[in-house]
Amino acid sequence: MPAAAARPEIHVEVGDPRSPVLNGYVEALNRVDIIRGPLGSGKTTGTIVGKLMRAMMLQAPDPDGIRWTRIVAVRNTYTDLANTTIKDFRAGFVGMHTYKQGNIEPPTATVRFAMPDGTRVRSEVVFLALDRAEHVTKLRGVQCTWFWLNELKELVKPVVDMCDLRHGRYPSLAFQRVACTHRGMFGDSNSWDDQHWLYELSQNPPPGWRFWHQPGGVRRAMNPDGTKKVDQYGRQVWERNPDAENQAFLAQDPDYYVNGMAGKDEDWIAVNLANEYGFVMEGKPVWTEYIDAKHCGDQVIPYDPELPLVLGVDFGRTPACAILQIEPVLQQFRVIDEFCATSMSAASYGPELFRYIVETYPNVRRTGIRGWGDPAGDRGGQTVETTPIQMLQAAGLPVNPSPVPNNNALIRRSSVSRSLTRMCMNGQPALVISKKAKMIRRGAQGGFQYRRLQVAGSERYTDEPEKNMYSHPCEALEYALVGEGEGINNLYRDDLPGEDRQDVADM
Numbered sequence: 001m002p003a004a005a006a007r008p009e010i011h012v013e014v015g016d017p018r019s020p021v022l023n024g025y026v027e028a029l030n031r032v033d034i035i036r037g038p039l040g041s042g043k044t045t046g047t048i049v050g051k052l053m054r055a056m057m058l059q060a061p062d063p064d065g066i067r068w069t070r071i072v073a074v075r076n077t078y079t080d081l082a083n084t085t086i087k088d089f090r091a092g093f094v095g096m097h098t099y100k101q102g103n104i105e106p107p108t109a110t111v112r113f114a115m116p117d118g119t120r121v122r123s124e125v126v127f128l129a130l131d132r133a134e135h136v137t138k139l140r141g142v143q144c145t146w147f148w149l150n151e152l153k154e155l156v157k158p159v160v161d162m163c164d165l166r167h168g169r170y171p172s173l174a175f176q177r178v179a180c181t182h183r184g185m186f187g188d189s190n191s192w193d194d195q196h197w198l199y200e201l202s203q204n205p206p207p208g209w210r211f212w213h214q215p216g217g218v219r220r221a222m223n224p225d226g227t228k229k230v231d232q233y234g235r236q237v238w239e240r241n242p243d244a245e246n247q248a249f250l251a252q253d254p255d256y257y258v259n260g261m262a263g264k265d266e267d268w269i270a271v272n273l274a275n276e277y278g279f280v281m282e283g284k285p286v287w288t289e290y291i292d293a294k295h296c297g298d299q300v301i302p303y304d305p306e307l308p309l310v311l312g313v314d315f316g317r318t319p320a321c322a323i324l325q326i327e328p329v330l331q332q333f334r335v336i337d338e339f340c341a342t343s344m345s346a347a348s349y350g351p352e353l354f355r356y357i358v359e360t361y362p363n364v365r366r367t368g369i370r371g372w373g374d375p376a377g378d379r380g381g382q383t384v385e386t387t388p389i390q391m392l393q394a395a396g397l398p399v400n401p402s403p404v405p406n407n408n409a410l411i412r413r414s415s416v417s418r419s420l421t422r423m424c425m426n427g428q429p430a431l432v433i434s435k436k437a438k439m440i441r442r443g444a445q446g447g448f449q450y451r452r453l454q455v456a457g458s459e460r461y462t463d464e465p466e467k468n469m470y471s472h473p474c475e476a477l478e479y480a481l482v483g484e485g486e487g488i489n490n491l492y493r494d495d496l497p498g499e500d501r502q503d504v505a506d507m
Helices: 020-027 043-058 076-094 132-141 158-164 195-202 256-261 266-272 346-360 388-394 408-419 438-448 471-483
Strands: 034-036 066-075 096-102 105-114 120-129 145-149 184-188 209-213 218-220 238-240 307-315 320-326 333-338 369-373 399-401 431-435
Touching: 020 034, 020 043, 020 096, 020 209, 043 066, 043 076, 043 120, 043 145, 043 184, 066 076, 066 158, 066 266, 076 105, 132 158, 145 158, 195 209, 195 266, 195 471, 218 256, 238 256, 238 399, 238 408, 307 471, 320 471, 333 346, 333 438, 369 471, 388 399, 388 408, 388 471, 431 438, 438 471
Parallel strands: 034 184, 034 209, 066 120, 066 145, 145 184, 307 369, 333 431, 369 399
Antiparallel strands: 096 105, 105 120, 218 238, 307 320, 320 333
């Protein structure tokens, strides 16, 4: 009888000492480990064949010698999940897993392999797409060991907040006869900008959080006197960074980064190749008329204590408020501030917004305030009769529904486009934004965008703006402008109607 064929052994090297940041990230066991790196730095591969596998192997075995783990892999959209995250995972665990997809269950891979000590690893990897704050409900019943947050900067903070409460629940003594040994979240991402929710966390990490920042693949070339080196057209000159990681695996394409810079603008290179904090627009801006140098110019617009405040409010679990003043002679809208929140109900947001306004702008008690909110915020739910607008009114904020027929997006968009293009008597545009309103400014620069569709041929975009951290404060501004007369009437005539404006309320 022929001898049974020996099962092939799979050798995996976890961590690469030639890449100290990536190696440190792979070996770390913090509650939260996040790596930020340029394209080609090996962060995703290191996460899959290093971080994930190590998490599986470090779990203590049950009495039968089985090491049970469940890892939930999260990406912002199902398209990205299927096209990149799942494909990368399956390539990293080739020959070590079975995979199923379909029906009502999310895509799931089951990993099995034996360890030299005779124990066996059995791990479930469940793939979820979570791109909106309301998707936190998908996580409420999750029982897992770890979360893998792929392309973390694309996820909204409420989703990550909920993930942080659902790990460490598998395995359990009751069912697997062994407690969870290690737990937490790990994430990989390209660089984010200084207004992203990750930026503040990375500058002052909470207890148990560790951020790992890889060197860029390129760096800014400098002159001997310490100034930036530019070419004959005044453009930044970039050079290879000798400290870049994963170079051994890029040896087959030594010009990877040099070729990658061709045809790219400075912001794109800085974020994706140099791993600097910055903002890169990937979709189509909603407010195409916005020019930052013209409508903001890096200026802080001062508060006028003789003028009332005008609020625009967008509701939901990520409420946002645009804070404006209107110069009466010029009829100029001045966005002087904003107030954004995450994972907060209208009942909690109203008092917090009221407190911020009266503490920051104390003279508003004399000059007054008026506000306009998403018309949907005037409708009660099935379980709560009080509407979000009524909750703001109860908190002392005189906010009414913005008069947008059927919440028509064209009317809301036109309220901004008209204001951006109309000029006042002093030569300034009718809408200016203070750099203090960071999220609205970044949204106007392109964060508030139509997402590019992954289709062949000419560029195509979604019909509706992408719901992200910038869409909420930007739509709040739209509600304010429509409420103040920059809306449906402006589609047909140039005068600003005043009869429908809300009276200034005393506080």
